[in-house]
Amino acid sequence: MKRVPWLVPTLYILFLLLPIYWLVNMSFKTTNEILGSFTLWPRNFTLDNYVKIFTDPTWYNGYINSITYVLINMVLSIVVALPAAYAFSRYRFLGDKHLFFWLLTNRMAPAAVFALPFLQLYSAVGLFDTPIAVALAHTLFNIPLAVWILEGFMSGVPKELDETAYVDGYSFWGFFFKIFVPTIAAGIGVAAFFCFMFSWVELLLAKTLTSVAAKPIAATMTRTASTSGYELGLLAAAGTLTIVPGAIVIYFVRNYIAKGFALGRV
Amino acid sequence: MNKTVNQKAWFFVLPVVLLVAFNAIIPLMTVVNFSVQETFGDNMFFWAGVRWFEQVLQSDRFHAALGRQILFTAIVLLIEIPLGLAIALTMPRKGPWVSVCLVLMALPLLIPWNVVGAMWNIFALPDIGLLGRLINGLGIEYNYTRQIFSAWFTMVLMDVWHWTSLVVLLCYAGLVSIPDAYYQAAKVDGARPWAVFRYIQLPKLKYVLTIAILLRFMDSFMIYTEAVVLTGGGPGNATTFLSIDLQKIALGQFDLGPAGAMSIIYFLIILFFSWLFYTLMMKDEAR
């Protein structure tokens, strides 16, 4: 009976890795092997699928577009969320609690509700099919997320820090950038990671707001899946490559993942 | 922390308010405007009153989609919350395996949603997918594009795969915050594992579980991308959940009026549950 405890997490992790393995496995197979036989590992190991993605502009532009809007969104969200989170963590003001709740509702609002009006809104302001449109649209849920996470970190910093700085003759902004921001650097990193992640995984708005010039990689994938029939190997390779950015940085934020997903409330 | 009253703090939150309002309020107003009018294209609108609301609320199609949505959310919550809790309780608390567990478990959370759908699509294909092949090999007929039960089974399994880790990580974060002294005291008292769980761990977990249920409820209630990529709402309409149905009406048929009315009903449901869980959460946090 003593052996049971580690068995549960192990089985669970195996279950998590199986579909990922299958995707990676497919990405190294030729189309013939995928369709012609059922093999547990690639018999004719090939890198053709990856070569195609890195040489065909319709594919690698998808990645560039995705990364562009994700980065714009990340910077924008953090920059505007920093002072707001400071205000929420340090001051009480008229309507503060309701404002905080209103931000939460935007994290919860279904993207499907906003897709069509977003299309019209961003067409009306002339931003349709640009990375900026997607970056701005994703602030809908990323700014609330960043505010909540940063507020959580900032509330952990004692108020005495602020007061000592003023006594030492710092102006507010001097204190904010020279002392406060470095103090919560870890929190900013975590918030940035989650803005990156949520913008990276979202597809509905990104797809609705772009057509050709700014098409994200995820949308390129859905097009391939529907038009060119069974290019599963290529699809699998593209999918594998979208997992990579998350997999690289995940180690650094491993202790904050719960905090990030719970809007800084854990 | 005691906060000082300072109305000038509004200037700090103003950029956030303006940006989010641009993204949230203008589209919401537009949806409300659409919901009371009829359009034949070319920006020609005619007043329709509350007709669309009446039509949507009394239509079988909406009831069916809402019913499927509630059923799906209920199943997913009933599986993911206990399973996530069980896994968190059996995870190691110390040692090198902690990081390995955390990293591997978080992996599904960071995969783009359409890739999750595509991955399961490939994984569950009856002829060349590992899962489909395995189930059919056991002598059970399984084809998620043809059979309703298979489609639901795959959908639920995919969601469990995708999101149980979130519950695990939240519960785990709650568990590691319990000081060792509590466990030692329980050991001295000779408490059984069940008593330890009931009187030490569960009270600590109440808050994180509220958040886990809130997040899982909301996200499963809005499921769209993964489901569309996996089954496209089929077979027939068997897995057409609320978001999928809404998109079919809005972008597929371009029926702005009914889509607007449905959006508002959908939004109000979400708003109610957000408020309910938020109130519960803040009550726990105040303690």
Add this chain to the structure above:
Amino acid sequence: MENAAFLSWMAWTWPTAAFFLFIFLCLVGMSVWEYYSPGGTPRHGILGLDTTRGDRLFISLLGSAFIFLAWLGLVGTPLWGPLAIALVYAFAVFKWV
């Protein structure tokens, strides 16, 4: 010109504009009221919730929305019935919740 194009896609109507103006005025009114005569600490109402005036306004509005939806789903168009119920409900929320 730019502005006209920007507004036309939003398809404004007078009733919806009036509705949003009403909500906006409610918010402004509540803010002014709170600023000049603070409602003080939250009150513990019959639902077991601690609510301030703003919370009560939110509960009234959201509840009224559901009253209207339920009426439309179960009964039909003349909306005077739910309007009366919603007003009574809002009054009750401000008085007791």
